[in-house]
Amino acid sequence: MHIKQELTERHVLTLTVDNEAGTLARIAGMFTSRGYNIDSLTVADISEDHTTSRITIVTKGPPPVIDQIIAQCERLIPVHKVTDLTEAGPHVERELALVKVHGTGDQRVEAMRLADIYRARVIDATVNSFIFEITGGPEKIDTFVRLMREVGLVEVGRTGIVGLMRGADAS
């Protein structure tokens, strides 16, 4: 007997949650305990009185599982609202990455040239290294990181995705 695999879809969910101890553990733990995937998760306080946070989760699963994930999130007491940005329609996704490269001579010139094309900013430099700051959709960052591998990538830090619906309404 072999374990069966199912076809999955990628979805970006945003959750409005009470900003209190344990909320993040509750959500992240629910994903693990029910066997759901988390590709990335970001969280930050978004209200003036610090009572509410927004969590953005990128997850993968077959459509019925995505439905279950949303319902299970909604079932958690500190979760007020869940929006499936992928379902909801046009939305923007952004991520920030810091990318450190090491190199001299042509390699260094090439790194700068590529950074320029990708609108990455230099935020630290030594004679043989750079740190670039880049924002964009996940694919753009993936591509940029792949290119940097060829010109001396040392390490990468990524924030994970935040997303909002396009247009005037709140998600």
Next chain:
Amino acid sequence: MPEKSGAEILIDTLVEQGVDTVFGYPGGAVLPIYDALFQQKKIKHILVRHEAGAAHSAEGYARATGKPGVVLVTSGPGATNAVTGIADAFMDSIPLIVLTGQVATNLIGSDAFQEADTVGITRHCSKHNYLVKDPAELATVVREAFAIATKGRPGPVVIDIPKNVQVATASTDVKRPPRSRFTYASEADYAEINRAIELIANAKAPILYTGGGIINSGPAASEALRELAELTGAPVTSTLMGLGAYPASGEAWLGMLGMHGTYEANMAMNQCDVMVCLGARFDDRVTGRLDAFSPKSVKIHVDIDRSSMNKTVRVDLPIVADVGMAMRQMIDVWKGRKYKKQPLDEWWSRIAGWRAVDCLSYPGSAQEIMPQYAIERLFEATKDKAPIITTEVGQHQMWAAQHFHFDAPNKWLTSGGLGTMGYGLPAAIGAQMGHPDALVIDIAGEASIQMNIQEMATATQYRLPVKVFILNNEWMGMVRQWQELTYESRYSESYSDSLPDFVALAEAYGWKGIRCDDPAKLDDAIAEMLAHDGPVMFDCRVHKTSNCFPMIPSGAAHTDMILNADQVSGTMDDEAKALV
């Protein structure tokens, strides 16, 4: 401003929430609360003998009374011992408030004596949990916890209270109102109710598939179910958790469905054209093989918890609502439209054919007590006394579900979702606390009863006349049955060796002990048990190798029921072996 200690605030708030009984066990981290309890009279504390007993007793109390059960245990081992009961209540949607002591806030995280990460451990087996760091927050948290435990789909809520928070004082004036942090369904949308009624009214082969949600919704929901069944003329089946919502003596009753359900219930589920699932959740014990589950039916699902919708079975009409209210709305619409009961003659005649199989029949014996016979006789002897029945887990539990019949809700207390051996005795104690005059019987197995046997002392201490009726087959019968079905009868560790003398044990605890192994003497022995005004342990020596049928083996379709032992092949493929 008047100030009170956290412990006093806690007690006051419990009283305000209507609590009169707490099941608990003391320890270092709850001493301030125990001292506050000592100085008041409104709350009665029941001292259990193990914290698992406290949690299951509170479950039994909640299930039998409809009120939330309250548990009080110390930090570390006290809390971890209660975890099984918390997980059990979570699976079966039982409202519990579990108060756990914790080390002082300044010691949390330091591996202090009897420190355990209680909120971490219980996070995913409770509906919600709290660590309270300020006595001024306690009253609000407790109020919120009661609302969360009882509203919507009920469940256990854990409140972890560090010792210094119990001692420190806070003003009793500041009342931050509990936040309304959750919404829960109540009434259904009328458009959905209308659609449901149209589907039911036009069905040729409808079925009402009911579950524990109806019990949780309250007695009015059971009333509504009876009326709905009467109006529509549809047959009714129920999950293990829903027994009693529709009377077993009712005409439309098909018996329980699922793995050990009746042939007629499972066949009707398989062949129906409209399935109305009311407060049940398409559990794997109920559906069997998913791709063969009720292939021809349009499915309506009424549940208070949206996450139950489409979780395992895709339904055509999900209705998120309190099942009692939704049924009431269905009745109103049905009557409003002046619908008549459908002549479902053809459907009922097919059902009669399935009923004729007489799937619960079993081989009789004049020499030995057949376990099914024991349940039948117990039922006959007690049915006029409206008993509350609890069970442990195993064959005896399924035989009780099959052969004991319930006509009212809140009379059947069993561990369904988690399947916890050791549930029955403490649950019986809790039920008896809630209903001092009721006849409460734990139908037990000789293996399961040993898992919380220490609670016998609790019954003795509080003079609770619970009866424990052990179907003693000297085997972990359910395990042995699966080994016969799947592993060619290799009986790996399923024999109940070195059993205690249950009669002597009963006497040692101050109970009455009765033993019976003769079918001819069984009725008299049961009468003797019922006549005794105190706790009784009844060691009913039954036929040792009986198995529980009918049975849908794991992963099989409803139509592939094993009706009796001759149909057992002795082994299964790996796919089936991998299923629980």
